[in-house]
Amino acid sequence: MKNKERRPAKRVQAAAPGRPARGPAAAVKPQPARQASSPPEKAAKPASATVPAETRALLARQGERPPERVPVILESSGAGDFHLIDSGNGLKLEQYGPYRIVRPEAQALWQPSLPTHLWEKADAVFTGDTDEDGMGRWRFPKDALGETWPLSLLGVDFLGRFTAFRHVGVFPEQIVHWDWMKSRAEEATRPLKVLNLFGYTGVASLVAAAAGAEVTHVDASKKAIGWARENQALAGLEKAPIRWICEDAMKFILREERRGNRYDIILTDPPKFGRGPNGEVWQLFDHLPLMLDICRELLSPKAIGLVLTAYSIRASFYSIHELMRETMRGAGGVVESGELVIREAGLDGKSPGRALSTSLFSRWVPA
Numbered sequence: 001m002k003n004k005e006r007r008p009a010k011r012v013q014a015a016a017p018g019r020p021a022r023g024p025a026a027a028v029k030p031q032p033a034r035q036a037s038s039p040p041e042k043a044a045k046p047a048s049a050t051v052p053a054e055t056r057a058l059l060a061r062q063g064e065r066p067p068e069r070v071p072v073i074l075e076s077s078g079a080g081d082f083h084l085i086d087s088g089n090g091l092k093l094e095q096y097g098p099y100r101i102v103r104p105e106a107q108a109l110w111q112p113s114l115p116t117h118l119w120e121k122a123d124a125v126f127t128g129d130t131d132e133d134g135m136g137r138w139r140f141p142k143d144a145l146g147e148t149w150p151l152s153l154l155g156v157d158f159l160g161r162f163t164a165f166r167h168v169g170v171f172p173e174q175i176v177h178w179d180w181m182k183s184r185a186e187e188a189t190r191p192l193k194v195l196n197l198f199g200y201t202g203v204a205s206l207v208a209a210a211a212g213a214e215v216t217h218v219d220a221s222k223k224a225i226g227w228a229r230e231n232q233a234l235a236g237l238e239k240a241p242i243r244w245i246c247e248d249a250m251k252f253i254l255r256e257e258r259r260g261n262r263y264d265i266i267l268t269d270p271p272k273f274g275r276g277p278n279g280e281v282w283q284l285f286d287h288l289p290l291m292l293d294i295c296r297e298l299l300s301p302k303a304i305g306l307v308l309t310a311y312s313i314r315a316s317f318y319s320i321h322e323l324m325r326e327t328m329r330g331a332g333g334v335v336e337s338g339e340l341v342i343r344e345a346g347l348d349g350k351s352p353g354r355a356l357s358t359s360l361f362s363r364w365v366p367a
Contacts, residue, residue, distance in 0.1 A: 055250075055254075055290070056254065056290070056294075058289060058290060058293050059293055059297075061326060061327065061328075061329035061330060062329060062330050063329045063330025063331075064329065064330065065325040065326065065328070065329050065335075066325055066328050066329075066331065066332060066333050066334055066335045066364065067334050067335075068321070068325060068334070068335050068336070068337070069334055069335070069336035069337075070317075070318070070321060070336070070337055070338060071317065071337070071338040071339070072336045072337060072338035073338050073339055073341055073355075074176040074177075074338065074339070074340050074341070074361065075176070075340075075341050075342070075343055075355060076172065076173060076175045076176050076340075076341075076342050076343065077342070077343040077345050077352065078095075078172065078175075078342070078343075078345050078349060079153050079154060079172070079175045079179075080151070080152045080153035080154060080155075081095075081096060081097040081151045081152050081153065082094065082095065082096055082097075082151070082153060082170070082172045082175075083095050083345040083349040084172075084342045084343070084344050084345060084356060085100065085114070085344065085345065085346060085347055086112050086113050086114045086118075086119070086344055086346070086353070087105055087108040087110075087112065087344060087354065087356050088108050088110050088111045088112035088113070089108065089111065089112060090104060090105060090106055090108055090109075091103070091104060091105055091108060091112075091119075092104075092105040092108055092356065093112075093114070093118075093119055093122065095349065096149075096151060096160050096168060097149060097150065097151045097152075097160065098123075098149070099123040099124060099145070099149065099160075100121065100122045100123050100124075101122060101123065101124045101125075101126075101168065102119065102122045102124070102125040102126065103125075103126045103166050104126065104166065105356065107356060107357055107358075108356060110354065113344070113353055113354075114346075114347070118347070120141070121141075121142075122141060123140065123141070123142055123143075123145065124138050124139070124140055124145060124162060125138070125139045125140075125141065126138055126139075126166040127139050128166075135164045135165060136164065136165075136166060137164065138162045145162070147161055147162055148160060148161045150234065151169075151170065153170065153172070153175065153178075153203065153207075154175065154178055154179060154182060154207050155207075155210060156203060156206045156207050156210055156235050156237075157231075157234045157235045157236070158170065158201065158202070158203050158206065158231035158234055158235060159201075159227070159230055159231055159234060161227070169200075169201045169203075169227065170201065170203050171200075171269075171358075172342065173340040173341070173342050173358035173359060174204065174269070174309070174340070176340060177204075177267065177307055177309070177340075177361070177363075178203070178204050178207045178208075180305075181194065181204070181207065181208055181211070181213075181265055181267070181305075181307075182207050182208070182210075182211045184265065184304050184305070185208055185211035185212050185213040185265075186211045186212065188212070188264075188304075191212055191213060191214050191241070192208075192212070192213045192214070192264040192265060192304065193213070193214050193216070193262070193263045193264050193265075193300065194208045194213045194214070194215045194216070194263060194264065194265045194266075194267070195215075195216050195218070195253075195256075195263040195265070195266045195267070195298065196208070196215060196216070196217045196218065196267045197218050197249045197252075197253070197266065197267065197268040197269070197270070197291075197295075198218070198219060198249060198268060198269045198270050198271065199217040199218055199219045199224075199228065199267075199269075200219060200224050200228070200269075201224055201227045201228050201231055202217055202224075202227070202228025202229075202231050202232065202242075202244075203231065204267055205217040205228065205242055206231060206232060206235050206237055206240075206242075208265075209237055209240035209241065209242050210235070210237060210240070213241075213265070214241040215240075215241065215242045215243070216242075216243045216245060216263070217242060217243065217244050217245065218245045218247060218249050218252050218253075219245075219246060219249075220246065220247060220248050220249065220274070220276045220277055220280075221246070222246050222277075225244050225246045228244060229244060246277070247277070248276035248277065248278070248280045249268075249270070249282075249291070250280070250282070250287065250290075250291060250294075251276075251280070253291070253294045253295065253298060254294060256298055257294050257297050257298060261298065262298055262299065262300035262301070262303075263298050263299065263300060263303070264299075264300050264302065264303055264304045265303070265304050265305050265306075265307070266295050266298060266299065266305075266306045266307065267307050268291065268292075268295060268306075268307065268308050268309075269308075269309045270282065270284055270288065270291065270308075270310070271284065271311075272284045272310075272311070272313055284310065284313065285313075288320075288323065289323060289327075292306075292308065292323060292324065292327045293327055295327075296327050296328060296331070299331075303366065304365070304366065305363060305364060305365045305366075306324075306328075306363070306364045307361065307362075307363045308320060308324065308361060308362045308363070309340065309359050309360065309361045310359060310360045310361070311358075311359045311360075313360070315360070316360075317337050317338050317339060317360040317361070317362065318337070320337065320360055320361075320362045321335060321337035321362050323362070324337065324362040324363075324364055327364075328364045331364070332366065332367055333364055333365055333366040333367050334364070334365055334366075334367060335362060335363070335364050336362075336363050336365070337360075337361060337362035337363070338360075338361065339357050339358075339359065339360055339361065340357075340358050340359045340360075340361055341355040341356060341357050341358060342355070342356050342358055343355050343356075344356065
């Protein structure tokens, strides 16, 4: 399915550009329970192997819920070619390589710290629908700019792009998760297997591959996959072990479950709403419980983490936190949940200011 709000709203399934759209959260639809298979440490072939790929029942998890760490605030002040300069009045002023960019940001309720004349020196300003999945256009106050330009984060080169959905090809609040994954992959004594669901333009996949991981990248958008391959070439990682899968995410993970494939790290960044290439529909609050349930079955016996982020939903982080703890019953480890925030860093990138909340997250890690 295509992606999140952050990514164009057409996508629904397991991968594509964009964040979940804003809007009231729907109630989770109950599904019949089945007996769970063993925890990741002793994972057996799932009992659901003969269930059609479209869906399966939730497994009835046994055992204690993992201990919790809440609230956890994961903060980034920028990295590589990115930092948040200032925010306020429903806008944010960001530095992406050589360009200063102004985009809507509903959570910036305060007044900007920097004077108006500095904001007016931006190279690009997004105008149009202020909702996350709304389309608009870019205005270039100085000189007309090309559609793409080179960027680098965590040692990986990729292309920024001015899209009609206000996004530029990377979501820098995810840097904290990518840095965590990078460290785990570099510390490992074997190549870790990483599954990146709703992988968008592939920056996380490239960071993992550059650190020595074997990566499976899933996104329902052909355009996003094409962009990700461009990024792979720009990063000089053409020979890196990355599988680029253009498919509905739910269909893919159900097939992986039937095949008995396992992963050490799973990143999942689903949209609030999306549509897959064959008309599949993804609704976060309807389908997230099953998606996490399947991801649990895909964790290897020595799994290192299952990471979920959720954007632009009217819910507390506790909603996904408690879902993660229920999903990981009997698996041991710890569930840590909270928010991802970006700290303003000023014009020089070194002057800490206010923290801008960007998304909710929940992460299971072994003890």
